[in-house]
Amino acid sequence: MIKITQKAIDVQKVIDTASSLGAGAVNVFIGTVRDNAHKKNVRWLEYEAYEAMAVAEIRMIIEEATHRWKLLGWAVSHRIGTLKPGEVAVVVAVSTAHRKDSFEACEFIIDAIKAKAPIWKKEVFEGGEEWVSANPQMVMHTN
Amino acid sequence: MTVQKLKLKIFGAARDIMGGRELEIEVNGQTVGALRQTLFTLYPALKQLNSLLIAVNQKYAADDSLIHESDEIAVIPPVSGG
Numbered sequence: 001m002i003k004i005t006q007k008a009i010d011v012q013k014v015i016d017t018a019s020s021l022g023a024g025a026v027n028v029f030i031g032t033v034r035d036n037a038h039k040k041n042v043r044w045l046e047y048e049a050y051e052a053m054a055v056a057e058i059r060m061i062i063e064e065a066t067h068r069w070k071l072l073g074w075a076v077s078h079r080i081g082t083l084k085p086g087e088v089a090v091v092v093a094v095s096t097a098h099r100k101d102s103f104e105a106c107e108f109i110i111d112a113i114k115a116k117a118p119i120w121k122k123e124v125f126e127g128g129e130e131w132v133s134a135n136p137q138m139v140m141h142t143n
Numbered sequence: 144m145t146v147q148k149l150k151l152k153i154f155g156a157a158r159d160i161m162g163g164r165e166l167e168i169e170v171n172g173q174t175v176g177a178l179r180q181t182l183f184t185l186y187p188a189l190k191q192l193n194s195l196l197i198a199v200n201q202k203y204a205a206d207d208s209l210i211h212e213s214d215e216i217a218v219i220p221p222v223s224g225g
Contacts, residue, residue, distance in 0.1 A: 048154060113225055114223075116222065
């Protein structure tokens with residue numbers, strides 16, 4: 001399952017989708033919204049995605065992971081829209097026979113999603129906002 | 144040289160700079176590289192981004208890739224998912 005969704009992610013559902021009776025390990029990464037960045041308070045994040053391509057990129061990442069590790073199950077869900085501190089932005093779950101593969105595969109998948117999937121987030125602070133990673137150190141001030 | 148009218152999908156920081164989610168621009172050339180050069184000329188602020196990639200039909204495309212008016216073309220500023 002690869003999902004890009006406006007709705008709150010049901011973490012248990014992602015885990016259940018990735019689970020397998022043949023697996024001895026289910027590894028889950030949950031990415032959440034921090035309440036701070038650059039020593040400032042984050043009010044909320046705005047996430048957007050080029051949805052069709054994001055799904056295609058994540059599918060390629062999963063394919064590469066399945067070549068490198070024996071995945072018995074997997075699922076990825078990424079939220080878009082407005083997210084407040086503490087909310088879940090992304091969940092990656094994989095199941096494998098033994099735990100080492102599950103840690104490695106899960107880390108590989110989330111790292112590759114962050115590097116390649118066309119998804120963006122803007123941090124909204126008190127009095128300013130900034131597209132994350134877009135510029136060397138620019139903050140756009142709104143007032 | 145062939146002038147093409149290309150429809151662009153634009154995201155994130157690039158959208159703030161270019162002022163729209165979808166724009167049509169004329170490009171003198173048939174490659175991704177020609178499109179990128181045209182974008183940097185029309186919108187010099189794009190050069191301040193850490194990177195600017197072009198996707199053609201939902202795949203990242205190199206500068207020597209050919210583009211056509213019928214392609215789905217997207218302007219991809221630095222990604223920051225997760």
